[in-house]
Amino acid sequence: MTRPQSGIFAVGTPSHTYLEFDQRTGTDATSLVASIAGLRDPGTTMDGIDVVSGFRPELWRSLRPAGLPEAVIGFNEPVRGIEGFSMPATQHDAVVWLAGSSYDVVFDAARQVVAAVAKSATLADETAGWSYRADRDLTGFIDGSKNPSLLDAQDAALIPDGVPGAGGTILLLQKWTHDVGPWESLPTAEQEKVIGRTKPDSIELDPRPNDSHVARTDQDDFGTIFRRNMPFGTVAHHGTMFVGFSPEQGRLSRMLESMAGRVTGERDALTRYTTAVTGSYYFVPSIDALREFAASS
């Protein structure tokens, strides 16, 4: 099998940063990809840091026309739902996600990355993420209960051999800020109806409300994805960095449409308490595909 970027599956790291870049006008895409691929070279040591990089699908296609599934596109339009609800499109050209054991090593590595790509790209968005009480989201709920185990995660996330982009994956990176006041004024039993699971131990409610988050994103309906979500932010402004991987963009985009109320006419209750503030899709190539650029840099 074509080898994936291993950081996608390196769970357990507590400190993260997500760097999104825009290509500088007048530069060529090859230089941008080569500078990011080169981050793995011994010349720029990344000891102890997991690095995952991805590219705007159209940018990758311009360099490797058969290098990803045909229909994959950027987050180019907002996702519009019922009741005037929408999720914004804030697509950038490249993403580098760094994860490590503490923020000092992640911070130093992030500065190296920004310097290494500076000729080709500017930093457009930067979000530092950190794990909260092991595996809880800042809503207080356990996030990831229905994630595939690491035994199954590669099958859930990666484009299979024989398909364009094999060993790669499609990443949806979407930042949500929580509306803390309204959320925290809900009694726990009401919060549980919003998520569709119990708060202390993440047991699925039976029955679960149709507008609960787990009903609106049910993987039995949309297909399995692999999530590496992380809390981010400060006491005053915080939320969830949604980090979801899939071999098919449709699984992710249909989940968003469903959350917005466009699949069953019921909008995900969670969207009443948290607001999407960014949204980008990136193609995350296999390590073999990336290495072709590192070699040419």
Ligand code: HEM
């Ligand atoms: C603020 C944003 C979000 C928060 C706080 C959040 C939180 C959660 C929580 C607590 C669960 C239940 C436990 C679990 O199975 O992991 C869950 C399930 C899930 N979420 Fe989210 N989520 C968010 C956004 C999203 C988005 C944008 C998507 C898809 C594009 C998504 C896809 C899923 C899926 C697939 C499941 C499992 C559903 C199943 O039971 O099959 N989530 N989420």
